[in-house]
Amino acid sequence: MKKIDLLLVLSFILVVNLSFGQRKRRKAAEVKPQPVQIAETPKLVVGIIVDQMRYDYLSRFWNHYGEGGFKRIVNDGFNCKNHHFNYAPTKTGPGHASVYTGTTPATHGIIANDWYDKRLDKEVYCASDDSYASVGTTSDAGKMSPHRMLTTTMTDQLRLHTQQRGKVIAVALKDRGAVLPGGHTANAAYWFEGGNTGEWISSSYYMQNLPQWVVDFNASDRVEVYKKPWTTLKDIALYRESGPDNNSYEGLFEEEATPTFPHDTPNMLAKDRDFEILKYTPYGNSITLDFALEALQQENLGKDAITDFLAISFSSTDYVGHKFGVNSKEIQDTYLRLDLDLERLFNQLDQKVGVGEYTVFLTADHGAVHVPSYLRSQKIPAGYLDLEGMQNKFKEYVKYTYGTTDMIKHMSDSQVFLDHKIISNLDMDLKSVQEDIALELLDYEGVNETYTAYQLWQNEYNHGIPHLLQNGWNQKRSGDVLIVKRPGFAHYHSTGSTHGSPMMYDTHTPLLLFGKGIKKGSTFNRTEIPDIAPTIAALLGMAFPNGTTGEPIAEVLE
Structure with missing residues (x-):
C-alpha cells in the first residue's frame, strides 16, 4: 500500500513538472526577441x-x-x-x-582661407576653381x-x-x-x-x-x-x-x-x-x-x-x-x-x-x-604687429646674411615660404636656414614663438602650441617658418576683432x-x-x- 501511494505521488510530481515545463517553453516561444538597433535614423x-x-x-x-x-x-x-x-x-x-571632415588642415589640406601655392607659385583661395562656371x-x-x-x-x-x-x-x-x-x-x-x-x-x-x-x-x-x-x-x-x-x-x-x-x-x-x-x-x-x-x-x-x-x-x-x-x-x-x-x-x-x-x-x-x-x-597686454615694418626689417636681414632675397618666395598668413632650389644651389643647409630665420623673427615686436618646418616634420608634439601648429601644418602646402603672435596681439586695424x-x-x-x-x-x-x-x-x-x-x-x- 505504501509503495502504491509513493508511486502515485511520484507520478503526480512528474506530470506537474512536465506540464509546467511545457507552459514555460510556450511562453518563451511567445516572447519574440527585440531587434538590436545599431544606428539612429533621423530623417x-x-x-x-x-x-x-x-x-x-x-x-x-x-x-x-x-x-x-x-x-x-x-x-x-x-x-x-x-x-x-x-x-x-x-x-x-x-x-x-x-x-x-573630422580632421585638421594637416590632413584635409585647407590650411587657410587663402594661401601661397608652392607648386603654382601664386596665392590660391580655398574654394576657387576656374574649371567651373558661375550659375x-x-x-x-x-x-x-x-x-x-x-x-x-x-x-x-x-x-x-x-x-x-x-x-x-x-x-x-x-x-x-x-x-x-x-x-x-x-x-x-x-x-x-x-x-x-x-x-x-x-x-x-x-x-x-x-x-x-x-x-x-x-x-x-x-x-x-x-x-x-x-x-x-x-x-x-x-x-x-x-x-x-x-x-x-x-x-x-x-x-x-x-x-x-x-x-x-x-x-x-x-x-x-x-x-x-x-x-x-x-x-x-x-x-x-x-x-x-x-x-x-x-x-x-x-x-x-x-x-x-x-x-x-x-x-x-x-x-x-x-x-x-x-x-x-x-x-x-x-x-x-x-x-x-x-x-x-x-x-x-x-x-x-x-x-x-x-x-x-x-x-x-x-x-x-x-x-x-x-x-x-584696460591695462591688459595687447597690441598690433607692424607687418610692413617687420617685412622690411626681415628683407634687410636676409640680404645682409645671405647676399640675396631671392630665397624668400613668399610671406603670408604668419608663414615664410623659402625657395628650396635657390638654397640648394647656394650650397646652404635648409634646416640651418629655417632655424636662423626663426631666431631672427623671434626677436621682432609682437612675436611670441617661432617654429620651423623641420621641427614639425621631425617631431610629434602632443600638447601646447606646437601641437596645434603641427595639426594645422600640411607637409605639401604649408611654409618653412611659422610665427605665433603674442597673446592679445593681432595683425589688423585698430577697430573690430579678428582671429587665427x-x-x-x-x-x-x-x-x-x-x-x-x-x-x-x-x-x-x-x-x-x-x-x-x-x-x-x-x-x-x-x-x-x-x-x-x-x-x-x-x-x-x-
Missing part, C-alpha cells in the same frame, strides 16, 4: 556653424535669450562646455572643413568647388552610405561656408552674392542652372525687405553685457559719424544697390535662414526614412565681429536676433520634419580676440547637440572640433570620413 541632420562664435557668447547673453533658440538646444540636448579647435590657424575655411550670376563669384579639400566629409559619407539617395544641401552667405560643408558630393551648395544683385548663386560643379524655386526666391522681395535701418531688438539700456555704444574701438558704416545705433545709412535703405552691407548686419543671418527654410520645403528634406542633411552657416556674426568687435552692443544684438532665427528654424523643423525626427549640432569655425586697442585701454591664433580666445567655441539619438546633459571633458564628424557618423551608423583623426564623443550619444 534629417541639420549642421549649424555660427561664424566667429566664442563659447562665452552663450553664457554672456544667456539671460536675454528666449526659450526656443539657444536655450532649447542646451536644455533639451547636450552641451560640450570645454570644446576647442586642436589646430591653428583658426580661420573660416579650415574651420568649416575641419568640422565636416545664377554673370560674375566670377560662382566659380567654386571643393577640389582643394583632400578628404571626404560626413556629408560625403552620408551620400555614399545611402547610395546617393540621402540629399545634401548647403547654404551660407560665404561661398566657402557652403562649398566645404557640402563636401564633394552635395546635391547643391548655395551662397549669397551681395553687391548690386543680392541673389543666391551656385557653381556648375553642382548644376547647370538654378532650380526654379531658387529663381523664384531671387525674383521675390525676400531680400529687399531687409534693406532697412538696424535698430536694437531690445532697449539698448538693457545691453549691460557690452561696452558703451559710442567708442573708438568699432568701425563705421559708410557716411556714419559714430558707430552707434540706429545704423541707417543710405545704402541700408536703398533697395536697388549695395546688398553687400546686409552681410554686416544680423539681417544677413535672417536672409540665410529664409533661404535655408525655402530649401527645406522645396527640396523635401526629411520627408522619408532616408536621412538627408541640411548644412547652414551663419556668416553675419563674423562680419559684425570684424567690424564692431567682441565687446560691442552690435555683437550682442546680432546674437539676440540669431537666437530668434534659431527658434524659427527649430519650429519649422518640428512642423515639417517632426519633433524627435531630426538631429541638430551647432558649433563655430573659430572664436575671436577682444579688440587689442580696447584691451590696452592658437590662443584660447580663438579655439574655445560651443558644441551643442540635440534631437534624435542625443542625450540630455553636459560635459566639462575636453572635446575637439574633429570629434564632431565621427560622432554624427557613429550616430548614423555610417563610415567615418576617410581622413578622420577625431573620436566619437561617447557622452553625447544615447
Whole structure:
C-alpha cells in the first residue's frame, strides 16, 4: 500500500513538472526577441556653424535669450562646455572643413582661407576653381568647388552610405561656408552674392542652372525687405553685457559719424544697390535662414526614412565681429536676433520634419580676440604687429646674411615660404636656414614663438602650441617658418576683432547637440572640433570620413 501511494505521488510530481515545463517553453516561444538597433535614423541632420562664435557668447547673453533658440538646444540636448579647435590657424575655411571632415588642415589640406601655392607659385583661395562656371550670376563669384579639400566629409559619407539617395544641401552667405560643408558630393551648395544683385548663386560643379524655386526666391522681395535701418531688438539700456555704444574701438558704416545705433545709412535703405552691407548686419543671418527654410520645403528634406542633411552657416556674426568687435552692443544684438532665427528654424523643423525626427549640432569655425586697442585701454597686454615694418626689417636681414632675397618666395598668413632650389644651389643647409630665420623673427615686436618646418616634420608634439601648429601644418602646402603672435596681439586695424591664433580666445567655441539619438546633459571633458564628424557618423551608423583623426564623443550619444 505504501509503495502504491509513493508511486502515485511520484507520478503526480512528474506530470506537474512536465506540464509546467511545457507552459514555460510556450511562453518563451511567445516572447519574440527585440531587434538590436545599431544606428539612429533621423530623417534629417541639420549642421549649424555660427561664424566667429566664442563659447562665452552663450553664457554672456544667456539671460536675454528666449526659450526656443539657444536655450532649447542646451536644455533639451547636450552641451560640450570645454570644446576647442586642436589646430591653428583658426580661420573660416579650415574651420568649416575641419568640422565636416573630422580632421585638421594637416590632413584635409585647407590650411587657410587663402594661401601661397608652392607648386603654382601664386596665392590660391580655398574654394576657387576656374574649371567651373558661375550659375545664377554673370560674375566670377560662382566659380567654386571643393577640389582643394583632400578628404571626404560626413556629408560625403552620408551620400555614399545611402547610395546617393540621402540629399545634401548647403547654404551660407560665404561661398566657402557652403562649398566645404557640402563636401564633394552635395546635391547643391548655395551662397549669397551681395553687391548690386543680392541673389543666391551656385557653381556648375553642382548644376547647370538654378532650380526654379531658387529663381523664384531671387525674383521675390525676400531680400529687399531687409534693406532697412538696424535698430536694437531690445532697449539698448538693457545691453549691460557690452561696452558703451559710442567708442573708438568699432568701425563705421559708410557716411556714419559714430558707430552707434540706429545704423541707417543710405545704402541700408536703398533697395536697388549695395546688398553687400546686409552681410554686416544680423539681417544677413535672417536672409540665410529664409533661404535655408525655402530649401527645406522645396527640396523635401526629411520627408522619408532616408536621412538627408541640411548644412547652414551663419556668416553675419563674423562680419559684425570684424567690424564692431567682441565687446560691442552690435555683437550682442546680432546674437539676440540669431537666437530668434534659431527658434524659427527649430519650429519649422518640428512642423515639417517632426519633433524627435531630426538631429541638430551647432558649433563655430573659430572664436575671436577682444579688440587689442580696447584691451590696452584696460591695462591688459595687447597690441598690433607692424607687418610692413617687420617685412622690411626681415628683407634687410636676409640680404645682409645671405647676399640675396631671392630665397624668400613668399610671406603670408604668419608663414615664410623659402625657395628650396635657390638654397640648394647656394650650397646652404635648409634646416640651418629655417632655424636662423626663426631666431631672427623671434626677436621682432609682437612675436611670441617661432617654429620651423623641420621641427614639425621631425617631431610629434602632443600638447601646447606646437601641437596645434603641427595639426594645422600640411607637409605639401604649408611654409618653412611659422610665427605665433603674442597673446592679445593681432595683425589688423585698430577697430573690430579678428582671429587665427592658437590662443584660447580663438579655439574655445560651443558644441551643442540635440534631437534624435542625443542625450540630455553636459560635459566639462575636453572635446575637439574633429570629434564632431565621427560622432554624427557613429550616430548614423555610417563610415567615418576617410581622413578622420577625431573620436566619437561617447557622452553625447544615447
